[in-house]
Amino acid sequence: MPRFSYRSLAYTLSTVTIAVLAAYFHHPTNPVYCYDSIKTLNKTVPSAQCFEVSPSGTFTRVWSSNLWRTARSGHVIPGLWDGHGHIMQYGELLHSVDIFGSQSMEEVLERVRTYANENPHAGTEEEWLRGVGWDQAAFGGQMPIADDLASISELRGKYIMLDRVDVHCIWVSQAVLNLLPHPVKDVPGGEIIGEGVFCDNAMDLVLKFWPKPGYDSRVKMLRSAMRALNKVGLVGVHDAGITDPTFRLYEDRVSTVGWTLRVYAMLECEKRNTFCHPELKRVDDNDMFRVRSVKLFADGALGSWGSALIDPYSDRPDTTGSLLVNDSTMESVAVAWAEAGYQVNIHAIGDLANRVAINAVVAALRKLCPTESLWHCQHFRRFRIEHAQILHPEEQARMHAIGIIPSIQPTHATSDMYYAADRLGEERTAEEAYRMRSLLPLSPVLGSDFPVEPPSPFAGIYAAVTRRDPKTGKGRDGGHKGWHLSETLTLEQALRGFTTAPARAAFWEGKAGVIREGAFADWVVLDKKIDDMDIEEFRDLRVKETWVAGKRVYARDED
Numbered sequence: 001m002p003r004f005s006y007r008s009l010a011y012t013l014s015t016v017t018i019a020v021l022a023a024y025f026h027h028p029t030n031p032v033y034c035y036d037s038i039k040t041l042n043k044t045v046p047s048a049q050c051f052e053v054s055p056s057g058t059f060t061r062v063w064s065s066n067l068w069r070t071a072r073s074g075h076v077i078p079g080l081w082d083g084h085g086h087i088m089q090y091g092e093l094l095h096s097v098d099i100f101g102s103q104s105m106e107e108v109l110e111r112v113r114t115y116a117n118e119n120p121h122a123g124t125e126e127e128w129l130r131g132v133g134w135d136q137a138a139f140g141g142q143m144p145i146a147d148d149l150a151s152i153s154e155l156r157g158k159y160i161m162l163d164r165v166d167v168h169c170i171w172v173s174q175a176v177l178n179l180l181p182h183p184v185k186d187v188p189g190g191e192i193i194g195e196g197v198f199c200d201n202a203m204d205l206v207l208k209f210w211p212k213p214g215y216d217s218r219v220k221m222l223r224s225a226m227r228a229l230n231k232v233g234l235v236g237v238h239d240a241g242i243t244d245p246t247f248r249l250y251e252d253r254v255s256t257v258g259w260t261l262r263v264y265a266m267l268e269c270e271k272r273n274t275f276c277h278p279e280l281k282r283v284d285d286n287d288m289f290r291v292r293s294v295k296l297f298a299d300g301a302l303g304s305w306g307s308a309l310i311d312p313y314s315d316r317p318d319t320t321g322s323l324l325v326n327d328s329t330m331e332s333v334a335v336a337w338a339e340a341g342y343q344v345n346i347h348a349i350g351d352l353a354n355r356v357a358i359n360a361v362v363a364a365l366r367k368l369c370p371t372e373s374l375w376h377c378q379h380f381r382r383f384r385i386e387h388a389q390i391l392h393p394e395e396q397a398r399m400h401a402i403g404i405i406p407s408i409q410p411t412h413a414t415s416d417m418y419y420a421a422d423r424l425g426e427e428r429t430a431e432e433a434y435r436m437r438s439l440l441p442l443s444p445v446l447g448s449d450f451p452v453e454p455p456s457p458f459a460g461i462y463a464a465v466t467r468r469d470p471k472t473g474k475g476r477d478g479g480h481k482g483w484h485l486s487e488t489l490t491l492e493q494a495l496r497g498f499t500t501a502p503a504r505a506a507f508w509e510g511k512a513g514v515i516r517e518g519a520f521a522d523w524v525v526l527d528k529k530i531d532d533m534d535i536e537e538f539r540d541l542r543v544k545e546t547w548v549a550g551k552r553v554y555a556r557d558e559d
């Protein structure tokens with residue numbers, strides 16, 4: 001029998017006391033964040049003050065009393081999503097000279113010269129200096145020539161290739177011209193203008209010699225894009241068309257530290273509108289990269305009369321634009337992808353293209369669910385129309401009846417408003433074009449189509465709420481009145497378009513775009529309550545912080 005000892009009694013007592021105190025003052029081991037306010041977008045509990053985040057990056061608790069805790073300064077909203085953007089193309093733009101909006105040859109050359117000085121590696125035979133955004137309208141209508149670039153001594157001898165604003169022409173330097181066989185032969189469907197500009201199919205003559213960015217450059221572009229997207233408050237993007245090399249790059253990079261954005265990707269075939277990669281069948285996924293959808297294309301753009309219309313263009317009565325594929329091809333491709341388990345997302349701008357796209361969706365749904373209603377089948381399969389820009393009243397009715405999801409870019413409306421009525425006429429514009437409010441029951445997904453438009457979702461919200469151009473703050477006529485105000489959204493509806501709607505369209509409802517127990521711990525910190533802000537502040541709003549999976553991926557103070 002052990003001898004009684006005061007020492008062991010004291011030891012036992014102190015151990016017990018510590019255990020009791022520890023239990024009494026128990027703190028969750030998970031980090032807790034409290035803010036001035038938290039807008040959750042959960043209808044039953046719309047606001048909160050604190051949340052707790054698990055090590056795996058989900059919210060484990062959301063509550064409303066910050067008693068005993070000091071709040072971090074700032075007002076939280078759920079992490080934002082862009083429902084339609086192009087991550088790698090945006091990264092490419094970030095690694096080239098931005099010559100958009102330059103007003104003269106001097107200004108273009110100055111921007112290229114500055115870029116060349118800051119990026120001495122660019123311009124070699126292995127890594128050409130790239131740029132986008134010139135327009136000969138800024139050169140008095142005169143097409144540029146290779147010699148223009150040689151007028152700046154720092155640029156002489158460099159390999160330079162600059163895309164026109166619409167990326168349908170390239171302007172190259174003498175070093176690039178020297179690579180081509182002489183004399184250069186004409187190309188059907190292409191045009192060679194002067195000494196240094198190649199358009200449409202003639203661009204291939206040059207692109208054959210262009211050293212495509214290698215793995216390291218592509219990784220750099222990807223990281224730059226993700227960083228820049230986090231900076232505007234985005235935690236996720238629906239990447240609207242990744243071809244096989246990008247798919248493989250993403251698979252390779254998804255678990256590295258630079259991957260700070262959730263990506264819901266649409267596969268795109270090397271040859272458009274085909275059934276490719278059947279071997280991938282990657283319908284399953286992880287929380288940072290999900291591939292469950294395919295991108296198909298019905299037509300081209302309105303600006304260049306490329307979108308397919310039912311009736312002729314108002315400013316070109318000789319044409320209705322053109323479909324990229326006929327009805328039966330679109331249907332059979334859509335059916336093939338749908339049967340392979342994919343969500344089918346079809347690019348459609350013109351009202352004829354939208355009709356063909358909806359026909360294809362209907363064909364796919366009938367095939368998938370022969371005995372159910374189309375609405376019921378669509379409720380689970382969630383097929384989408386990307387852009388859904390010009391919708392004949394009949395197609396608007398069909399979309400409502402079936403529940404087809406429109407994926408809309410509010411800033412396209414405010415960029416196109418200057419010429420849309422020229423192409424379509426006033427009546428067609430008013431009845432069919434750039435709908436938003438009339439599509440609300442379909443939970444439209446909102447996005448920007450970056451790099452075509454700047455990626456800030458706040459600019460998109462501004463465009464949706466005011467139907468005015470976020471770049472100028474003005475409407476179609478240069479005044480304060482927005483364009484076709486009957487299609488505006490409220491702030492709350494627009495915010496849902498960048499949060500809960502893209503979550504649902506990516507089969508991540510309840511996980512993304514909302515702050516609730518079990519959801520991804522993604523949030524954005526603003527300086528003010530979003531509901532208290534003046535709408536004009538959205539035009540160039542800068543977020544304070546962006547968090548993805550419980551980690552801070554952007555902080556303005558460290559920027």
Ligand SMILES: *[C@@H]1O[C@H](CO)[C@@H](O)[C@H](O)[C@H]1NC(C)=O
Pocket residue numbers: 326328329
């Ligand atoms: C549709 O296009 C495909 C491929 O170009 C062609 O084979 C087919 O005959 C066309 N179908 C119709 C109905 O025009």
Ligand SMILES: *[C@@H]1O[C@H](CO)[C@@H](O)[C@H](O)[C@H]1NC(C)=O
Pocket residue numbers: 042043044045510514516517
């Ligand atoms: C709101 O939060 C509660 C509690 O976490 C949850 O049960 C409910 O499903 C949430 N509602 C939505 C719409 O996310």
Ligand SMILES: [Zn+2]
Pocket residue numbers: 084085086240449
């Ligand atoms: Zn796009």
